[in-house]
Amino acid sequence: MPFIVFLVFIALLVIWAVASYNRLVSLRNQVLNGWKQIDVQLKRRHDLIPNLVNAVRGSMDFERDTLTAVMEARAKAMAATSPADAAQKEGQLTQALGRLIAVAENYPQLKSNENVKMLQEELSGTENKVGFARQFYNDIATKFNTSQQVFPTNIFAGMFGFKSAELFEITDEADRAVPAVDLSRR
Amino acid sequence: MNLYEQQSANRHKTWLIMFAFVAFLFVLGLGFDAFYLGDLGGYVPIGSILALAVGSVSAIVSYYTGDKAVLLATGATPIADVAASASDADKLKLRQLDNIVDEMSIAAGLPRPRVYIVPDPDPNAFATGRGPEHSSIAVTRGLLDALDREELQGVVAHEMSHIRNLDVRLMTIVAALVGSVALIADWSSRGMQWGGGSRRSSRDRDSGGGGVAAIIFLVIWIIAIILAPLIAQTLAMMVSRKREFLADASGAELTRNPVGLASALEKIESSVAPTQAINRGSAHLCIADPLGRQVNLKEGFWSDLFASHPPMRARIAALKEMAFQAAPKG
Numbered sequence: 001m002p003f004i005v006f007l008v009f010i011a012l013l014v015i016w017a018v019a020s021y022n023r024l025v026s027l028r029n030q031v032l033n034g035w036k037q038i039d040v041q042l043k044r045r046h047d048l049i050p051n052l053v054n055a056v057r058g059s060m061d062f063e064r065d066t067l068t069a070v071m072e073a074r075a076k077a078m079a080a081t082s083p084a085d086a087a088q089k090e091g092q093l094t095q096a097l098g099r100l101i102a103v104a105e106n107y108p109q110l111k112s113n114e115n116v117k118m119l120q121e122e123l124s125g126t127e128n129k130v131g132f133a134r135q136f137y138n139d140i141a142t143k144f145n146t147s148q149q150v151f152p153t154n155i156f157a158g159m160f161g162f163k164s165a166e167l168f169e170i171t172d173e174a175d176r177a178v179p180a181v182d183l184s185r186r
Numbered sequence: 187m188n189l190y191e192q193q194s195a196n197r198h199k200t201w202l203i204m205f206a207f208v209a210f211l212f213v214l215g216l217g218f219d220a221f222y223l224g225d226l227g228g229y230v231p232i233g234s235i236l237a238l239a240v241g242s243v244s245a246i247v248s249y250y251t252g253d254k255a256v257l258l259a260t261g262a263t264p265i266a267d268v269a270a271s272a273s274d275a276d277k278l279k280l281r282q283l284d285n286i287v288d289e290m291s292i293a294a295g296l297p298r299p300r301v302y303i304v305p306d307p308d309p310n311a312f313a314t315g316r317g318p319e320h321s322s323i324a325v326t327r328g329l330l331d332a333l334d335r336e337e338l339q340g341v342v343a344h345e346m347s348h349i350r351n352l353d354v355r356l357m358t359i360v361a362a363l364v365g366s367v368a369l370i371a372d373w374s375s376r377g378m379q380w381g382g383g384s385r386r387s388s389r390d391r392d393s394g395g396g397g398v399a400a401i402i403f404l405v406i407w408i409i410a411i412i413l414a415p416l417i418a419q420t421l422a423m424m425v426s427r428k429r430e431f432l433a434d435a436s437g438a439e440l441t442r443n444p445v446g447l448a449s450a451l452e453k454i455e456s457s458v459a460p461t462q463a464i465n466r467g468s469a470h471l472c473i474a475d476p477l478g479r480q481v482n483l484k485e486g487f488w489s490d491l492f493a494s495h496p497p498m499r500a501r502i503a504a505l506k507e508m509a510f511q512a513a514p515k516g
Contacts, residue, residue, distance in 0.1 A: 037292060114274045121278060124335075125285030132293035135442070140295075 020153050024162055027144040031165045034137035035083065038168060041129040042077070042090060048126060049074050049097070052119045056100070059110050066103050070096045083166045087134075094127065134168045141165035189351055192432070196352035200359050204245040207363045211241035217407025245363065252362035253314040253322055253354075256471065260312075260463045262302035262324045279330055286339050287323060290346045293440040299323045299349060303330065306463035309454045312471040313345040314358045321349045326461060332453050340447025343437035344473055351436070353429050354471075361468045430473075430496050431504065438508055448505035455498040470494045 053067055073093040080086035101120065104110045111117075145164045148157040215237025222233070248255075269280045284301060291298045299315065302324035309329035315321030323345045325338075333341065348354050438444035454474045461476035469476050475495045 034295070041292070114278070117278055118281065121282055121285065125282070125289065128285070128289045128339075129292050132289050132440075136293055136295050 017156060020147075020156075021160060024144070024147065024153070024157060024160075027140070027147060028162065028165075030140050031137070031144050034133070034140045035168075038086075038130065038133040038137055041126060041133050042086070045093075045123070045126045045130060046074055046078050048119070048122055052100075052116075052123060055113075055116050055119055056104055056107075056110055059107050063103055066096075066100050070100050072096075083168045087168045090130070097123065097127075138167050138169070141167055189436075192351040192353075196356045200249075200352075200356050203356070203359055203363060204249065207245050208238065208241035211237040213406060214411075217403050220403040221407065245359075248359055248362035249316060252358040253316065253320070256312075256314045256358060256361050256468050257302055257322060257324060259468065260304050260306075260324065262304045262322075265301040265303055268303045282335060283325065283330060283338060283342075286335070286342050289339065290342045290440060293343070294346050294350050296346070296350060299346075301325075303327060304463050306461050307331075308459050308461040308476070309333065309457055309474075310461045310464065310476050311341050311345055311473045312464070312468070313348045313354050314361075314468075314471060315349065315354045316358065317352060317355055318349055321354055323349075326463070328457070329454070332457070333450050336443065336446040337450035337453065339441055340437060340443065340450045341473060343440040344433050344447060345437075346440060347433040347436040348429070351432070353433065357471050361471060427494070427496050430501065434501055434505055435508070438505060444505040444508040448502050448509070451498055451502050451505070455502075474498065 049070060053070060057067065070093070073089070073096040077086070077089040077093045080089045101123075104116070104120075147153060148162050148164060212234060215234035216231070218233030218237070219231045265280055265284060269277055272280060280303075287301050288298060296318045299313070299318075299321040300323070302322055304310075304324050304326040306326040307328040309326060309332045311323070311325040311329055313321060313323045323342060325341065329341065330338070348357070434447060437447055441447070451474070461472070464472060464476040472495075
């Protein structure tokens with residue numbers, strides 16, 4: 001009798017371990033997929049930027065610095081390797097773009113240009129998509145990390161080689177600050 | 187209630203409604219047999235068999251094509267077709283909507299729904315479909331013109347929540363079947379007037395026996411016919427009220443910006459004209475009641491029973507409270 005109880009106990013333990021393992025695997029895949037989503041949107045943004053820069057270049061000739069800053073930030077962001085690295089460099093690119101858009105507001109001929117408007121919409125759309133992809137990624141990554149770290153899953157999560165997912169966060173205090181731009185001025 | 191509970195509740199309710207619909211038709215069929223063919227079992231029960239077949243087929247067809255029927259009924263056009271013949275300013279707005287739908291499907295982690303424009307000047311929106319892989323979001327022309335980007339985002343997020351928690355499946359089947367119940371009830375009551383003469387002659391021939399059963403079925407049948415539209419109407423509304431609050435909340439969770447949806451609702455509320463393009467049968471699908479009924483403004487038992495949407499003021503207040511709690515303290 002005690003032997004049967006012991007067997008049942010072992011069987012339950014195995015079932016639990018298998019279920020937890022499968023859950024972790026499916027979460028890990030969701031995390032990877034979430035990261036890919038961010039990647040897709042980031043790439044889209046990188047592709048859009050040259051179009052925007054070309055569209056405004058003619059009218060903003062003497063704002064060279066702003067335009068170069070955007071292109072440089074783009075090049076750096078494209079070379080990013082890890083989530084943390086990308087998060088930081090994308091943050092800088094977002095700032096540079098924000099400055100460009102703010103400066104472009106000062107040019108009436110740009111503001112009324114349908115092409116520029118469309119590009120701006122595309123850009124803010126892509127920016128939002130990056131933001132929401134990041135939000136989704138962080139949510140799912142947090143879920144993944146939590147289910148690894150809770151007791152008793154934490155005992156064997158490490159044995160099977162599960163690692164915590166890195167969150168896509170803005171870590172630099174300077175990046176976190178909103179660029180001070182007065183849009184009301186013409 | 188969490189997401190999974192909502193989803194499974196919606197799955198169950200969809201089955202229940204499809205089953206109830208088939209059962210309702212079956213009772214009508216039984217009544218037809220008892221009424222027109224005399225004693226039960228004396229003849230082949232053509233009515234019941236036919237009703238069962240028609241009921242099952244139309245329930246299944248409604249499940250798979252209900253969204254198309256709803257879209258067709260509102261005159262919705264795919265966004266690509268609208269954009270093809272739009273002015274430059276319009277193109278920008280349509281492109282914006284397209285982007286917003288992309289954003290929200292990314293935020294919800296769902297495949298992108300199809301986007302439709304309903305040619306109606308009153309601001310309103312609805313989602314339909316049978317699940318995240320087969321779903322559509324439709325907004326009226328008026329909504330597109332009246333709202334800014336942030337507000338539009340709030341509305342799309344609200345609709346995306348309806349898709350994610352499978353509200354669309356239940357709502358669409360209700361729209362498709364409620365519409366047909368109303369139609370059947372209409373036909374049946376007309377058939378009764380028309381069949382009056384034959385009933386009298388058949389009773390003369392009748393010697394009793396199965397007569398009692400026939401009368402019982404006749405009573406049930408009449409009750410079913412009288413109550414059907416009422417039941418259908420109540421059902422359509424009961425499925426909707428709590429859902430709107432839930433979709434508002436989870437929509438705000440997607441955008442992390444409750445104020446956008448709140449101000450969208452304020453704009454939608456301020457336009458009093460009813461949405462002409464959307465009829466009674468699909469009213470419960472919309473973000474705001476397209477019929478502009480007074481009952482929606484009140485809270486309480488009767489309103490809960492008959493109103494399809496919670497009071498707009500309560501929804502806006504709830505969203506603003508969310509925004510207040512989320513705001514950084516200090």
